[in-house]
Amino acid sequence: MAKANAVSVKKDKKITWKEIKRQKALLIISFIVVVYGVIFYYLPLAGWLMAFENYKPAKGIFHSQFVGLAKFKFLFSDVTFLRVIRNTFAMGVINLVTGTVMSILFALLLNEVRQRGVKKVIQTISYLPHFLSWIIVTGILHDALSASGIVNDLLLRGNIVDQAINFFAKPIYFWPIVAFANVWKETGWGAIVYLSAITAIDPCLYEAAAIDGAGRFQKMKYITLPCIKPTIMIILLINIGNVLNAGFEVQYLLGNGLIKSVSETIDIYVLKWGISQNDYSLGTAAGIFKSAVSIALIVIFNTWAKRRGESRLF
């Protein structure tokens, strides 16, 4: 498949002996990493067989009872599963948009901080929450949003509401809360890759722009942003493939019975109906579904990026 793809994409690249010899080093490396990749990433996919059988650990992957598409039928005939797909997708998209925007914004603005010491300190602080576990972050968030927490305190004092809002009892607040939690924890960490891309920008470009009378905002908009666009595109494409991996822990820790209908994700569903019920096959089936969606999404968006002449994954 790899070969066919490569040939069809680039017509001008002819496979000739001369070219192969010239690229010997590249080909040897490719061969080694492909062997490695096949062993460590593709071989375990034999486990996907589990989705088509009634897997029992005692019998193993190759000797369990074959049940065809029964597990997939179970999933897609369950309204709860359809609902968790919706939740996962919604939270995935919201997190993707807010996360990407905030990280880029932060990287761009941090780059504008002129004092080197301040810049270093801010950046170090920004990525600290990445090291806190979700249980700590959600604990603090829960605290802040409780009836006597700081948020309700401010709302009450500012006379914006006349009664404390029970944020975790109303489904409408849940997705924004999760998005905030993600932004809070990961913005600084996510910005690192953009910051490193910014360093590759040729300073001459800024000098030239300054001569043309560009202000700081203009420089940011017309130089920095376009220069890191390839990185943005690559990260965005990768993350688009991950929208269905919207998470597990944060929703699990922040959710409760009242807002179950919006808080449960595919991973939580798998835990409840697959793993906790000793049904590994169901989890595998859900995993295959997620993989299929991911690959479909990146193929679509990769093609789109290609048409627009942007950087792309493959």
Add this chain to the structure above:
Amino acid sequence: MKTKKLHGGDLVFAIVLVIFMTVFVVVTLYPVINTVAKGFNDGIDAVRGGIYLWPRKFSLKNYQTVFGMQNLLTGAKITVLRTVIGTLASLFINALLAFVVSRERFLFKRGLSLFWVITMYVNGGLIPTFVLYKSLHLTNSFYVYVVPGLISAWNMLVMRTYMEGLPASLEESAQLDGAGYMTIFFKITAPLCKPVFATIALFVAVWQWNSWFDAMIYNRLKTEYTTLQYELMKLLASVMQQSGSAESAKNSTNTITPVTIRSAATVVTMLPIVMLYPFLQRYFITGLTIGGVKE
């Protein structure tokens, strides 16, 4: 701001910048300070909640408990080893792979990229992976920390993007001088890639540092290969009781580990890896000039 006069737009911009950064720093720093404060608070007292920026009843007990943990030294040693070895090895191989797929003329450029992109979205699951590692004799050994994570498509793609951004003229002129691909990689590309290497090194190091699941799954009964994070997780698991049920929790040992230990443990794991940052930071805080080799 030097002595240069700010014009209107820039002043507004500067104000927005200051406000944004202030809010950002306050909001981001709060959970960290809160964690530190809780780590220094008495365990029983902390149960009442309401600790924000400063410990209410100061205590070093939590840190004593964390540092008094057995296997702490073994765990720390293995964690440092896996972080150093894992990062260096992974950085080198990913860089090499990124170099290969960023060569415009490479025959399988797209194919090889796709091969790795797919690995990001497929997963055989825990059990098949376990069986594979066992048959490769990676279980009950140190290698399980290094070998399976050697290549990561994500890291490779970020490096590839960076390398593609380097001027192509460099490679061409070197090739005219008769340099092979390996010479180009070591002599031209790699030195220019310091910022992205630093970034990826950070990502891999943090990932290695924080990993504990592999230690639990593959080296469950091998104390000599335990990691710092796994030792801490074991301590913390008795706090959380996430997967409990009423019937089993009832029989558990009556006194649970105080929640404050979670905070202390977090600080203990965070501190060393956070100290790594300033070392790498300068590579991408300082603008890198490719000037010397401009056409």
Add this chain to the structure above:
Amino acid sequence: MKKLIALALCLAMVIGCLAACGKSGSKTTTDNSSKGDTKQTATTNDTKTNDTNSDSDKQEVTNFTFFITMPNPEINDDNEIAQMIADKWGVKVKETWLTGQTASEATGTLIAGDEYPDFIDSDEMNMLVDAGALIPLDDYIDKYPEFKETWFTETEWEKFRQPDGHIYWINPFGNTYGESKATTHNDEAFWIQVRVLEWAGYPKIETMDQYFDLLESYAAANPTLDDGTPVIPYTILCEDWRYFCLENAGQFLAGYPNDGSVIVNKETMTIEDYNTSEDTRLYLKKLNEEYKKGMVDPESFTQTYDEYIAKLSSGRVLGMVDQWWDFAYTVNDVFKSQGTENKGYNYVPLGLTTKPGMANRWHTYDDTVNQASGIAITKDCKDPEKAFKFIVDCAMDQELHDLRFWGVEGVDYEVDADGLYYRTQEQRERWADTSYKASHKCDYSYFPQWSGTHRDGKNAMQPTEQPSEFMNGMAQPLIDCFNAYGVTTYPGMIGSIVENNGPWFPMYSYSNNFTTETPGGLAWALMGECKHEWLPKVVMAPDFEQGWNEYMEKYNACKPEDFLGEMQQILDTFK
């Protein structure tokens, strides 16, 4: 590259420093940590110096491993009591607990790897039996007739027999030796602060109506704590699996014991569903009324466990339904350290029923044997003979039992002139210390353990049940309360009737093992999901009847009859 190496060195140094600080911090474990990496073979030599049993016959120590699918703190490899046990009984067990996984996942991985520890106690025993991972224990059990007779009755042993005719595991809990010494009520109840009872002059509270009337009038008279914090008359913990605090009070209010998932009508030998019963309806209706009156904490259904415990510890909460182990250890510790126990913040249980004068069964005096899990020996066990003997020793050897639960005489407890065990304040505090627990205490808690009376006939098997230990920990308002009601223990406050359980009790030990593979198991899982979502909604419903009807509609759609049918089949085997 050079930089990275420098960095690695730096990291190593930091770790070294940190570890060094740790050493000065905790004395008990200092010298041990350095030995951490040397192999366990050295352990036999390490301990020659232990004076307690230096003269007893030295035998070779077998090191066993034990994996338990429960999260618990691990003890050190060179734990002092573990070493004493090893010297005397020739067995040392390395316990590994569940970390960040579910029991099912962990068990599944073990099976896939086909590599087991010597002992195992999993919530998924059937999976292990199917995989052929466990060895049958029948022959071993027969070798120790005294153990066989003492530990379980014939009917109890039969409950452990699997369809293939073998017994594979032994539940280590819930056994009372001799007379029960239970001082606490470990299970569920409506709890109330003693200050509320004291304020009302210690009235007799039998029904839920009386209970809430009392909470209401107390809250009206005392709306805040001394520091001005408003009181919360009643709160409900509803987080994840802990929602039993809301879910199953109906069965108790109807006068039934905690069968968990269903009610067993002993007369007709039929399974009844408490979820749809009139008692449960009345219970939820009452909660709904109280919620509207503002008596129920509005955050009940959204609070986390930590928040709930924080509220209880502040003394703001007057009453709630919960099980003792779920709150009391932590909350009572806070009351003690804050001195608020003298304000009567402690909770006592009440045995409420729907109507006055009914017999209640909130407390069961009889043993509760859970046949769903227990300690098992795997096929990879090096020495099953010796392994099983150690299980027997744990149950049958009083000296070993004392060492596990009381500790070392003269160090962890004292013996007075009458032969009664007691602890000094210092010993009590040290026993509860986390580091001390890791380095010194070793209770091998998933090996057979007794509650009830010591074999000397005087003491209690467990320190927590020793009357002197129990009384010593009690605050004055609590003592006053007990005196006012003429009782001496927590179960006394509840006043449940004393009777023997049916052999099927508790039914939850069966439903816990249901999986979605059977229609009943599927229904059971769906019912749980439905209740999780709807019980809070019913309590909060503006119109109770409408909320209840909607809930019933959703509930019945889960096909509870499938579940009840399968439970009935199990019950029928006891006819």
